[in-house]
Amino acid sequence: MDTGKLTGALFIDLRKAFDTVDHQSLTSKLLCYGIENTELKWIEDYLSNRSQIVSFEVEKSREEKIMFGVPQGSILGPLLFLIHVNDLHQQIQKSNLIMYADDTVLLFSDKSEAEIEKAINHDAKMLHNWLCSNGLILNPKQGKTEFMMFGTAAKRSKITHQTKITIDSKVISNTNRYKYLGIHLDTSLTLNDHIQKICKKSSSRLGLLRRIRPILTTHAAVELYKAMVQPVMTYCSIVFTTLSETNETRFRKIEKRALKSIFGEQHKKHRVWRSVASIRSIQCADFVVKCLNGTAPEVFHNYFMKLEHGKATRRNGTDLRMPKVRTESGKRGIYYSGTKIFNDLPLYLKTEKYYIHFKKALKEHFID
Numbered sequence: 001m002d003t004g005k006l007t008g009a010l011f012i013d014l015r016k017a018f019d020t021v022d023h024q025s026l027t028s029k030l031l032c033y034g035i036e037n038t039e040l041k042w043i044e045d046y047l048s049n050r051s052q053i054v055s056f057e058v059e060k061s062r063e064e065k066i067m068f069g070v071p072q073g074s075i076l077g078p079l080l081f082l083i084h085v086n087d088l089h090q091q092i093q094k095s096n097l098i099m100y101a102d103d104t105v106l107l108f109s110d111k112s113e114a115e116i117e118k119a120i121n122h123d124a125k126m127l128h129n130w131l132c133s134n135g136l137i138l139n140p141k142q143g144k145t146e147f148m149m150f151g152t153a154a155k156r157s158k159i160t161h162q163t164k165i166t167i168d169s170k171v172i173s174n175t176n177r178y179k180y181l182g183i184h185l186d187t188s189l190t191l192n193d194h195i196q197k198i199c200k201k202s203s204s205r206l207g208l209l210r211r212i213r214p215i216l217t218t219h220a221a222v223e224l225y226k227a228m229v230q231p232v233m234t235y236c237s238i239v240f241t242t243l244s245e246t247n248e249t250r251f252r253k254i255e256k257r258a259l260k261s262i263f264g265e266q267h268k269k270h271r272v273w274r275s276v277a278s279i280r281s282i283q284c285a286d287f288v289v290k291c292l293n294g295t296a297p298e299v300f301h302n303y304f305m306k307l308e309h310g311k312a313t314r315r316n317g318t319d320l321r322m323p324k325v326r327t328e329s330g331k332r333g334i335y336y337s338g339t340k341i342f343n344d345l346p347l348y349l350k351t352e353k354y355y356i357h358f359k360k361a362l363k364e365h366f367i368d
Contacts, residue, residue, distance in 0.1 A: 001189070002330030004220075006151040008055050008116035010095075010124055014146035015137040018081055019069040019100035022135040023047050025068075026084050045352045046076065063251040068135070091126040091296070100181060113149070117163045120147070125166050138167060143235040145154065146175045151166045152329055153188055183236055190330060191240045201278060202232045202254050210261040221262045222272055229258060230273065237280040240338040251276045278366040281341055285349075285362055293355060305336045306343070318350045319343045360366055 001007070026047075030040055033213075047070070054061040063253070070077040078101060087245075088342040089097050106127065131138055141294075147165045149156065165172040166175040177193060178185050184194035205228050212222055232272055245250075252293060255275060290296040291304050307319045320339045325331055342350065349365060352358040 001150065001152050001155075002325050002327050002333070004152075005111050006113055006116060006149055006155055006159075006226045007107060007109040008010055008113075008120050008147045008163060009150060009178075010120050010172065011146050011180060012104040012106070012127065013130075013139040013141075014102045015139040017136060018072050018077060020136055021070050021081060021084050022068055023164065025134055026080060029083055029087070043080070047071075047080075051329065052261050060176075075154075084180050085136075086338075088127070088130055091102060091130045092123045095123045103181060105180070111161060113159050113161075116149070117165070120163075120165055124165060124172075126165050139168045140167060140172065142173045143170055143173075147172050148175050148185070150185075150187055150189060152327060156187060173194075181236075183239060189332065192247070193246075195240065195243070195250065198235070199250045199254060204230045205232065206254060206258055206261065213261055218262065225258050225262065229254075230276070230279075234279045234283070235278045236286050237276075238334055238338070240332075241280055241284045241334065241341065242332050248277065271287050274366060282362055283364050284334070284338050284341050285345060286359060287334070288342045289355065289358060291338075295355075300307065300365055302338060318347060 009281060023044075027040065030036075030043060033044070039165055050066040051063045051072070052066055053063050054187055070080045081101065085099065085102075087186070088099070094108065095108040098105040098107065098317060104127075106120055106123050108116050108123075110116050110119070128138060145165060149159065149163060178186050184191070184197055185195050206225075209221065209224055209229065216224070233254065240247075252275075270349060287296065287300075288304055290304075291300045305321045307321045308317055320342055322339055322343070323330075323333075323335050325333070325336055330336055345362075346365065350359055352361060
């Protein structure tokens, strides 16, 4: 977005993904990964001879043998599913592929919407062919598998036609909003919709807490707030580290209401938890350090660069190089906001060699 490009995103939803894994196909893939002999027999035995019935009141259906799927709620189930879909990326030729369990996204960036449409359609066809050969079923319904075009408002206003993505002759619906892994995405990545929804959800939970407050001890009320309300406002907060003043005010109002609900008229004298703003800063700084240490996912390793030059200055080698951005969209990016938060840390934190000591000192630094 900051370089003037559009990004097309095809969000893929699979129908009953864990229940449709073919056991024979999975076994052949396990062999490719070097799992054989006794170990392979263990897994085959784990998957085989399972059955299911339907029970309603006093009636029960006959037992049916399960020939497909991995056991859900198990430790091995998700791992076996990941092994089953691990070769999908080999079919994708033009787009970037993001996979998290059965949530799959195809991404392609270009200044031309025509090029995006061409690339996404090409890889969508390849993806569909792979799904068919591996026994997985695409869910093409609206709200499930959808296409979204990201870009600045100025760039998107110049789009001449609606992008047409087809899979197996079915036209995929276009959308301006999509909930992905708990984050409500909009076309310009302002995340205003997301903030509005999580504030509404937080307020609703706070209302429940307020109603049962008379039967709770103060300690129990505080712990309930920290367990049921605060996590809603801080979930995946590094994607919205930079907020508008309006959205910051929304969070502060909820926190003020929480203090008043728990401590009554004496709430101004109490501060028994970190503010949402402080938690966001802690999570962001922690993420930056993981990227610098190489313990974050590999895709993020080059997001942050140390500021190094020939002059002997106090900031040389301790601060990060501020990325050059041209738009407000760029300033919302983690590479920009993360650099800014890290550079604002005191010198003793930026030079701490041991991560465990850094994390402890970081939390102490952000005590409100």
